[in-house]
Amino acid sequence: MGTKGLVHVFLVSFPGQGHVNPLLRLAKRLTSKGLLVTFSAPEICGVEMKKANPNISNEPTSYGNGMIRCDFFEDEWDPSKPDGNDLEMYIQHLEIMIKKYAEQGSPASCLINNPFIPWVCDVAESLGIPSAMIWVQFASSFSSYYHYSHNLVPFPSEIQPKIVVQLPCMRLLKYDEIPKLEHDVVNHLSEILPIKTVGPLFKYPKVVSPSYVQGDFMKVENCIDWLDTKSTSSLVYISFGSVVILKKEQVEEIGNGLLNSLVKLVQNIDPILLPNGFLEKVGDKGKIVQWCPQEQVLSHPSMACFMTHCG
Structure with a gap:
């Protein structure tokens, strides 16, 4: 199977184990549907993943009905700098990689990133590419952050520390209740932002994974x-x-x-x-x-x- 003619989706992850895992699961699910998926992250992340699994490659590999590859962009990481590197450097190297694939006849049709690297959305906008962010917490958590940051409902403060927070489509709960609220919350948020539910990602796809399509930072011990x-x-x-x-x-x-x-x-x-x-x-x-x-x-x-x- 070749990559010619496949829709190319480009995923960019924050270099943390808990961020790589869900985004890589999404990558596998998209690939299984017949897409070409490039999973990317700063090189510091790629170094750790390659130590744990030397088979990781930037060559497209068949997975389900599509193809997947891992390609890490240069970050010029300097461990002696306590605050890391200049953000502009990350942006520049990511743009170079995306443009490289476009010049090779495989332009990215969409960029997907996780929340800790929102600047990927700016890269997508500058290149004229649609983008999306994968949110792995509950929709109710997102609703809390959204309404707080936009001052849409009152939240506790030093002046009013005991205020009761009431969010749309979320009733007050007793401590022993296990609510099934996500459906209503997602419907409400969909009136504000474009949302597509894709989880739970750990259940998909039902495909035997190639040994290299793993995101571990440490070598797995068999137990x-x-x-x-x-x-x-x-x-x-x-x-x-x-x-x-x-x-x-x-x-x-x-x-x-x-x-x-x-x-x-x-x-x-x-x-x-x-x-x-x-x-x-x-x-x-x-x-x-x-x-x-x-x-x-x-x-x-x-x-x-x-x-x-x-x-």
Whole structure:
């Protein structure tokens, strides 16, 4: 399969693990529908992804009915600069990459980015390309931010700290209610902004992924065989993501609490931070890994609980 004639969608991600993952899932879903998708991010992100998976390439690869590739734009990152680099540098290198594909006969028909890099929308506008932003939080969260930033409804302040926030299409809730409000909130927001719901992305597409279409920043450790030996709903999975670094005292407190609770666990953490003798005491009741295939772990029948930082 070649790329000729395929509609080209260009995705740009903020260089963080929790931002790459959902955007890459969207990339896979679009590709499976018969599009050519370029997944991009600053080179500092590409370096980490290539360390974890050397098969990552900027050559288009078949996926479902379309083609996907990963291509990272130069950021000239200087670790000695505490504030990073000039934004203009990112914009310039991204524009160069997009123009390069246009000159090769594969112009981008749309740019999609995540919220932490809103300047991608400015690049799209300057090049005359339609753009969209993928929002991975609840629509009700977006509604809160939107109404606050535009001063559309009263919010708590130092003068009125106990004010009750009332947003359109969101009734006041009791603490024990689990609302199904997204439909009404999305309909309301659609009257203000163009919105297209595409989730939940982790369910799509039903395609066996090529080994290189992965966004991990660290090499994945296999723990699925170990999970297969455990009974249904018997394990707690603990992960605080790739950014948060817990203090040794915090890790020890969590570790001792787990030991005292007698729960079985899978934990994403650096073993160096664990309390002395923790691994010996846990034995086969637990599995400690620095990075694991999280989607496979969470969907495994042995899982009963997920302890996370909610990132």
